[in-house]
Amino acid sequence: MNWIQSLSKAIKHMEAHLTDEIDLDEIAGKASSSGSHFQFIFHVVMGLTVGEYIRNRRLTLAAQDLLKKGEKVLDVALRYGYDSPESFSRAFKRFHGVTPSKVQPGLVKQFHPLSINITIQGGFDMSRKLIDEFYWRDIEQKSGALTAEEKYQQLIDWARKARGQNPVVFDKLTAWVLDDEQWTDDKLPENEQILMQGVFARFREQNAKLRSHLQALAPSDTVNTAVFDALDRFDDELSGKTHAEALKEVVARVFADFTAMKDKNIRKKFAGGKTGATGTATVDFFGFINLLKDCDAAVQWALFMPQAVKQQQNGFKIESFEYRKMPALRFIGREFFKYDAADMSWELDIMRTLDAMTAYKSGFDYDLLFAHHYGKGVDVERWHGYWGRFMKEGTPVPENYVYFDFVPQHDGQAGAPFISQFAFATFSGDMVAMHKHEGYDCDAMYDITRNTMLGQGVLIPYPDKYWTAEVFLNGCATWSSGYLFSADGL
Numbered sequence: 001m002n003w004i005q006s007l008s009k010a011i012k013h014m015e016a017h018l019t020d021e022i023d024l025d026e027i028a029g030k031a032s033s034s035g036s037h038f039q040f041i042f043h044v045v046m047g048l049t050v051g052e053y054i055r056n057r058r059l060t061l062a063a064q065d066l067l068k069k070g071e072k073v074l075d076v077a078l079r080y081g082y083d084s085p086e087s088f089s090r091a092f093k094r095f096h097g098v099t100p101s102k103v104q105p106g107l108v109k110q111f112h113p114l115s116i117n118i119t120i121q122g123g124f125d126m127s128r129k130l131i132d133e134f135y136w137r138d139i140e141q142k143s144g145a146l147t148a149e150e151k152y153q154q155l156i157d158w159a160r161k162a163r164g165q166n167p168v169v170f171d172k173l174t175a176w177v178l179d180d181e182q183w184t185d186d187k188l189p190e191n192e193q194i195l196m197q198g199v200f201a202r203f204r205e206q207n208a209k210l211r212s213h214l215q216a217l218a219p220s221d222t223v224n225t226a227v228f229d230a231l232d233r234f235d236d237e238l239s240g241k242t243h244a245e246a247l248k249e250v251v252a253r254v255f256a257d258f259t260a261m262k263d264k265n266i267r268k269k270f271a272g273g274k275t276g277a278t279g280t281a282t283v284d285f286f287g288f289i290n291l292l293k294d295c296d297a298a299v300q301w302a303l304f305m306p307q308a309v310k311q312q313q314n315g316f317k318i319e320s321f322e323y324r325k326m327p328a329l330r331f332i333g334r335e336f337f338k339y340d341a342a343d344m345s346w347e348l349d350i351m352r353t354l355d356a357m358t359a360y361k362s363g364f365d366y367d368l369l370f371a372h373h374y375g376k377g378v379d380v381e382r383w384h385g386y387w388g389r390f391m392k393e394g395t396p397v398p399e400n401y402v403y404f405d406f407v408p409q410h411d412g413q414a415g416a417p418f419i420s421q422f423a424f425a426t427f428s429g430d431m432v433a434m435h436k437h438e439g440y441d442c443d444a445m446y447d448i449t450r451n452t453m454l455g456q457g458v459l460i461p462y463p464d465k466y467w468t469a470e471v472f473l474n475g476c477a478t479w480s481s482g483y484l485f486s487a488d489g490l
Contacts (some may be wrong), residue, residue, distance in 0.1 A: 006031035006248065007045060008115070010038070012483060014050075015113055018058050019079050024050065046114060056111040059095045060378065063108040077425045093205070097197025130176060131198040133169045135162040139205055148220035155213070156307055159300035166300075167277045172294035173199065177271035182336060183261060192258040200238045203296070207231050207238075210299070226457040227302035234295035237288075247288050254288075276428055282377030282463065298457060305455030312440075312448050316429025325490045326420040329362050329406040330395045331370055333388015347387050347476045353398055354388065360395040367476040368484070370404075372467040375415030375473075410488055414464035421490045425449040425457065426482040434481065445470070445483040453485060460490040 010031040010374055014022060028038035029048065048056075058080040062337050065076050077088035077100075085100075092100050096108045135160045146154075183191065211231050214223050233243065240255030242248055250269040253260045260266050272287020277298065283290065309318075323463045334350055351367055368389055373381040386402065406420035427434050427445055440447040446468060453460060460466065471482030 007034065007042065011114055014054060014460075015057070018054065018061060019081075021081070022054060022303075053114070055091070056095070057091060057113065061109045062092065062100075063096060063103055066081040066103045067105060067108075073225075076389070077101070094202070097193060097201055119140050126250070130169060130172055131194065132204065133165070133172070134199075135165040135200075136202070137210065139161070148217050148222050151213075152217055152220075152222040155210075156304045159303035163297060163300045163304070166296055167279060167293060170289060170296070171274040171276070174274055174287070174289045175270045176260075177267050180264065183267065185262070188259060188262065191261070191278065193248055196258070204235060204238050205293075207235055207299070224306050224455060226300050226455065227299060228293070229457050230302045234299055237292055237295050241290065242288065246286075251288055276379075279379050280462070282380045295309050298454075301451075301454040302457055305451045309448055309451050309455060312444060312451070313429075315433035316427050316431075316444070318452070319426045319447065321423065321425045321427045321449075323423055323458070323487060323490050324364075324421070325408065326364065326390075326406070326422075327408060328361075328393035329364075329390045329420050330393055330397075331368070331386070331388055331404045331406065332391050332397055332401050333368070333370065333386040333403075334396060334401055336369060336385035344477045350387050350401075351389070351476060352413065353401075356392070357391065357395065357398075360391045362390040362392050364390050366473040366482070369470040369476075369480065370467065371469065372404075372418065373463060375413075375464045375466075377463045410461065410465060419461060419465045419486060419488055421487045423449055423450065423453050423485045423487055424471070424482065425485075426471070428481065431479045431481070435479070445480075446485075449483040449485045453487065458490070459488045461486055 010027050013027055013030045020135065024035045024039070028035045031038050033041065035377060039050055042053075044158070046053065062076050064078050065071050066073070066077070074085050074191075077085050080088075082088035082091065089099055092098075092414075095105065098104075134239075135158070172220075177195075196201045211228070214227060217223050218225070236243060240251055242251045244251075247269070250266055253266065254270055261270070268287070269285060270288045272285055272290035273281075273283025275281045275283055275290055275293065279293065337461070347367075366389070367387070369385055369387055371383055371385045373383065386404075388401075390406075395403075405417040407417045408420055410419055411417060425445070425448065427448075434444055436444050441450075450460065450469075464489065465486060469478040469484040472478060472480045473482050
């Protein structure tokens with residue numbers, strides 16, 4: 001077990017020189033290793049880099065020093081290797097959640113020295129580690145002489161990576177809030193710091209920096225302005241001013257008095273359920289952490305989705321895109337089970353029946369392949385498709401046909417009646433490419449219609465009122481070249 005002894009020696013050397021300039025090669029020498037190999041082994045075994053370990057320990061000790069009477073911020077900053085009080089203050093606040101001038105007992109993180117036996121001890125509790133698992137964006141990183149477009153591309157790249165990482169961390173945060181063992185009376189003060197300062201305050205800080213950065217780029221016309229509305233909504237939620245009517249009472253209680261989290265029922269409503277990496281898993285209760293996950297996503301979607309939509313249009317293009325808020329409607333049709341492009345007689349019979357009902361036309365009279373999941377998540381209810389059309393509200397239903405009603409506003413229930421608000425996209429170009437499935441969640445038209453909405457910050461009422469429809473602009477016997485996607489709040 002020589003590697004254990006070597007790493008232990010290296011850690012002891014770092015601990016003895018935390019107020020000195022630490023040379024990586026010198027540390028690696030204590031482990032009888034090269035610098036690059038030592039960094040690799042340290043990261044694999046410890047779960048963090050050498051630099052992260054040194055920074056965490058220095059900031060822990062810096063907080064302890066500041067709690068001593070007579071210590072000045074400048075002296076402590078210089079002692080632990082920071083060139084200025086400003087750089088020290090930024091690092092200190094990111095780590096502890098408070099500025100050096102406001103440090104108090106009980107409001108600082110304690111990252112303990114690591115020691116190796118067979119298992120690794122020390123460091124943060126798992127709940128604290130969750131904070132660092134989010135894909136945070138350092139807006140102040142040096143960007144050199146980049147153009148506005150290049151700076152914006154950096155934000156797009158960050159947003160894509162954050163969307164791949166943050167959903168999993170939000171689900172871990174949900175699981176932590178729901179874990180009774182983590183919410184004993186003695187853990188409550190630290191948990192408040194973790195959640196309110198470590199997560200919520202850090203997201204607010206990131207949002208403020210992101211907003212400032214985007215405002216500086218706005219005159220170049222590179223910024224999708226929908227991101228500002230997404231930031232506004234996210235900041236409201238992080239401050240406890242939730243827009244979700246069903247969550248207002250529980251959010252107000254927790255933000256007013258964090259001890260409310262001792263109540264398991266409160267924590268259940270605050271947490272919600274795990275929604276999965278794609279956000280599509282069905283949950284028994286949609287809670288505040290779920291809502292924050294969606295708000296975080298909305299900021300990132302506003303940044304990278306417009307570019308994604310352009311890249312997805314390969315061999316075809318969006319011809320038109322609009323939102324419609326219709327009056328009450330009734331969809332009438334028959335359920336689709338098998339598609340045979342060579343024989344559309346069954347589908348044509350459906351449309352001829354509806355053609356004869358001229359007095360009940362809705363004004364949106366295209367042939368549709370309407371689909372939904374009965375107001376449930378795609379993980380628990382399969383796709384159901386129906387050939388038919390939108391007709392006027394209350395239209396009589398022919399024998400052997402089915403119907404689904406649509407109303408202008410959400411009625412608070414899952415499933416029908418659905419909402420008669422939707423995005424309407426039409427496409428032109430290569431029909432095969434337009435209907436391609438490979439590389440898409442569903443097919444190209446579905447993905448691009450949805451992604452355009454996400455990039456514009458329009459609410460998709462998934463799963464309770466979610467529905468889509470292929471639009472056959474020239475009748476069901478031809479290729480579909482339009483798409484409808486359910487919306488809310490238009």
